[in-house]
Amino acid sequence: MSGETETVISFNLTQLKQMENILENIDAYFSETLSAEERKDFERKVVEDKNFAEQVAFYLSAREAAKEEVALQKKEWFRQLLKENPATGKVKHLVPVRRIGIYRLAAAASVIGLLFLGWYLFFNEAKGNPEKMASEYFDKELKNFSVGMGKIEQQDSIKRGENLYNDGKLVEAAQYFETMIQRNGSDDEAIKDAGITQLALGNYESALSYFKKLEKFQLVSNPGLFYQAVTLMKRNQPNDIELAKQLLNQVRDRKLEGSEIAEQWLKKL
Amino acid sequence: MCQLETTKAILISFFIFINLQKEAAHVNIINRPLPIDEREIIDSIQQNGAERKKGEERLFNRYSYFIQEGIYKYFLSEEDSFDLYSDTIISAIEKIAKGTFEGRSTLKTWLYQIFHNKYVDLLRKRTTNKSSIHQTLSISDPLFQVADSSKTIIQELMDKTDRAVLRQKLIEVGENCRKMLMFWADGYSDKEIAVAMEYKSSDVVKTTRLRCLEKLRQLYHST
Numbered sequence: 001m002s003g004e005t006e007t008v009i010s011f012n013l014t015q016l017k018q019m020e021n022i023l024e025n026i027d028a029y030f031s032e033t034l035s036a037e038e039r040k041d042f043e044r045k046v047v048e049d050k051n052f053a054e055q056v057a058f059y060l061s062a063r064e065a066a067k068e069e070v071a072l073q074k075k076e077w078f079r080q081l082l083k084e085n086p087a088t089g090k091v092k093h094l095v096p097v098r099r100i101g102i103y104r105l106a107a108a109a110s111v112i113g114l115l116f117l118g119w120y121l122f123f124n125e126a127k128g129n130p131e132k133m134a135s136e137y138f139d140k141e142l143k144n145f146s147v148g149m150g151k152i153e154q155q156d157s158i159k160r161g162e163n164l165y166n167d168g169k170l171v172e173a174a175q176y177f178e179t180m181i182q183r184n185g186s187d188d189e190a191i192k193d194a195g196i197t198q199l200a201l202g203n204y205e206s207a208l209s210y211f212k213k214l215e216k217f218q219l220v221s222n223p224g225l226f227y228q229a230v231t232l233m234k235r236n237q238p239n240d241i242e243l244a245k246q247l248l249n250q251v252r253d254r255k256l257e258g259s260e261i262a263e264q265w266l267k268k269l
Numbered sequence: 270m271c272q273l274e275t276t277k278a279i280l281i282s283f284f285i286f287i288n289l290q291k292e293a294a295h296v297n298i299i300n301r302p303l304p305i306d307e308r309e310i311i312d313s314i315q316q317n318g319a320e321r322k323k324g325e326e327r328l329f330n331r332y333s334y335f336i337q338e339g340i341y342k343y344f345l346s347e348e349d350s351f352d353l354y355s356d357t358i359i360s361a362i363e364k365i366a367k368g369t370f371e372g373r374s375t376l377k378t379w380l381y382q383i384f385h386n387k388y389v390d391l392l393r394k395r396t397t398n399k400s401s402i403h404q405t406l407s408i409s410d411p412l413f414q415v416a417d418s419s420k421t422i423i424q425e426l427m428d429k430t431d432r433a434v435l436r437q438k439l440i441e442v443g444e445n446c447r448k449m450l451m452f453w454a455d456g457y458s459d460k461e462i463a464v465a466m467e468y469k470s471s472d473v474v475k476t477t478r479l480r481c482l483e484k485l486r487q488l489y490h491s492t
Contacts, residue, residue: 016483023479030411046419053419057426058486060411064427065435066454073451075355078329082351085330117276 022052026059130241133265134233142196158189165197173197188217195227204235226251226258245269306331307376314365317461321366329358332377335384343388353391357384366456438488446481453478 028034029042046053145162157180164173177194180187195210208231215224229247232240248262248269303311310331313324335357339350360383364370370379412420439447445466452462459471459478468474 019483019486020476020479023482027475027479030414032414043416043419046415046422053422054426056419057423057430058489059482060423061427061430061432061435062439062450062482062485063411063454065432065439066450068432069436069439069447070451070455071356071359074325074359075352078355078358079351081326081329082333082336085333113280117280 022055023059026056030059130233130244130265130269131236133268134230137230137261138199138234142199145193145196158193161190161193165193165200170197170201174201186217188214188219191217192223192227195231199227199231199234204231207231221257223257225254225256226262229258229262241269303372303375310376311365311370311372314362315368317457318465325358325362328361328376332358332380335381339384339388345388349391353384353387356387360387363456435485435489438485441488442481442485446477446484449474449478450481450485 025042029039034042046056144166161173161176161180164170164176174194174197177190177197180190181194184190191210191214195207195214198204198207198210208228211224211227211231213224215222215228217224225247229244229251232244232247245266248266250256251262252259252266310324310327313320313327315321316324333354336347336350336354339345339353340347343350343353345353357380361370361380370376373379374382412423415423439450442450449462449466452465457465459474462468462478463471463474466474468477
């Protein structure tokens with residue numbers, strides 16, 4: 001063999017070996033046998049070396065082409081199978097029948113429940129929710145004391161208590177008013193404010209007690225009965241609404257403070 | 270507690286109960302074992318050689334009525350419906366062999382999902398009038414694992430490959446190489462190919478396979 005031929009053969013073998021190494025590297029990448037570092041190097045090489053990228057593309061294209069050949073072969077085989085075992089003409093329902101009965105039931109129950117709830121709330125709204133009515137009244141009329149309420153000689157001391165109430169210091173305000181009442185049991189303003197403060201605190205029994213005391217005073221305008229009704233409606237315990245209605249009837253009939261509101265409420269209760 | 274609050278609490282409890290029921294049912298679905306015959310088919314396909322072929326045959330025959338479904342429900346021709354079903358089975362075999370079928374649903378339900386998805390792909394191809402569309406890579410596609418920066422470059426180069434020529438060269442590369450490359454493309458490991466083609470070891474298969482690939486490349490570029 002001439003030297004030239006040997007060189008050519010040697011060069012070809014070297015080239016072949018190089019190609020095999022490249023293919024081995026590509027194969028290892030797609031077989032996921034490379035380390036994370038090696039994978040990064042591989043991907044970097046794809047971006048930087050066009051020749052390498054072409055090798056990778058060919059590797060994958062060859063696989064795809066072979067896959068298509070496999071698919072063709074399989075289809076031919078399937079055709080044979082179909083001839084030997086023809087599919088039945090009967091079309092079966094393929095849509096999976098899920099057992100959704102329980103969910104349908106639940107959904108229907110939810111809808112019915114929501115409809116009932118809506119009717120109930122609507123009915124209650126139309127009928128009048130005593131608690132809501134009382135709360136709305138409280139928020140509108142009794143949440144803050146206006147400055148200057150009460151008799152002139154009482155203003156300085158009562159104002160202090162009312163300021164505490166308006167500042168949200170309800171407990172302190174309650175104590176303040178109680179102290180005032182203990183000093184002067186006839187202080188109707190202090191009794192009224194004490195009752196309102198207890199109502200704000202949610203101490204309904206105490207509030208009722210103050211308002212019952214207030215009721216006994218002979219005043220030009222006495223809200224004692226009305227405030228008792230408001231307290232009962234807010235508390236809303238069994239029998240409270242019935243009692244409140246009775247009180248509201250009295251307020252309306254005797255035209256006491258709150259009689260207009262009492263009339264409206266009685267229509268709804 | 271006022272009436273509204275009570276009602277709210279009841280409703281919330283009710284919805285929590287319903288969700289718990291759904292959760293329990295879902296868990297039941299996941300944990301429910303496959304029917305025995307479906308399990309047998311899957312196990313066969315995951316074997317080598319003759320056992321796998323048996324499994325593939327059983328799978329094809331068992332649900333071949335899908336072809337009729339394609340004709341009557343999707344208004345496909347018999348040939349198109351057959352192709353659709355065949356592609357479904359081929360795809361299913363690949364996934365089962367790789368172990369990516371999780372058994373969250375029955376085999377039938379899962380197959381039908383593939384069948385329907387392929388039908389949708391077919392419709393898309395027809396309506397857009399393109400012969401090949403870049404579909405979303407599935408997790409089983411080799412290109413899926415490539416980093417994005419490299420993926421685009423490789424995809425562009427692959428698009429330039431003349432697949433028809435390549436398939437022709439696959440015949441010219443020789444029967445042994447063709448068979449080996451087809452086993453490889455079909456998802457057989459080197460070890461499985463060694464058994465199927467009676468090679469000494471998986472290492473020998475690997476070396477032979479890579480040489481076949483190189484030979485194919487040279488044939489392709491010689492045109």
